[in-house]
Amino acid sequence: MEHAERLLAAAGELFYRQGVRAVGMDEVRAASGVSLKRLYQCFPSKEALVVAWLERRDEQWMSSLTSYVRERGDRVEAVFEWLERWFGEDGFRGCGFLNAYGELGATSEAVAEVVRRHKRRLRDLLRELAGDDDALAEQLFILVEGATVTAMVDPGRAAATARAAGRAARALTSPHQD
Secondary structure (H helix, E strand, O other): OOHHHHHHHHHHHHHHHHOOOOOOHHHHHHHHOOOHHHHHHHOOOHHHHHHHHHHHHHHHHHHHHHHHHHOOOOHHHHHHHHHHHHHOOOOOOOOHHHHHHHHHOOOOHHHHHHHHHHHHHHHHHHHHHOOOOHHHHHHHHHHHHHHHHHHHHOHHHHHHHHHHHHHHHHHHHOOOOO
8 A cells, every 4th residue: 555545544544533633643654654754745734634535535435325325226215224324333423524624624725625525526416316406405415414413423323313314305205295
């Protein structure tokens, strides 16, 4: 594995588990086994490392969700099935993007922009699944975000949270009966 990949893997694990501000560059260096000099050659600042981690996380997260959804019949329901699986992973700490934004969004436009771009990509996927219905896509987006925050705050109820959000999504997407 190349230096940048080792650094991103170590930083991602540490940032997600402990928080961005709590992790120093020396800790990333130690966890990655890469020299401090090489770390700064790859990522000249902590902000650059955080941005690269978020960009990498965006690709991985969106790829996983999109692949899962595309393999299922009811794609909207599949979003919430995927969320339930994600919420059940060891070490789940909520949305890494919202966590990073909460820590750095007010002081780092670069971090804020990566977070906004990730959320736009998620909205775009949901809009596609909603048949280009912007209002429905926004409702689904709020369900995804709300379920994620709720699962983070109350991990013991994470699976129930995902299922409840899925039921709400089904109610939104089911044809209304008069």
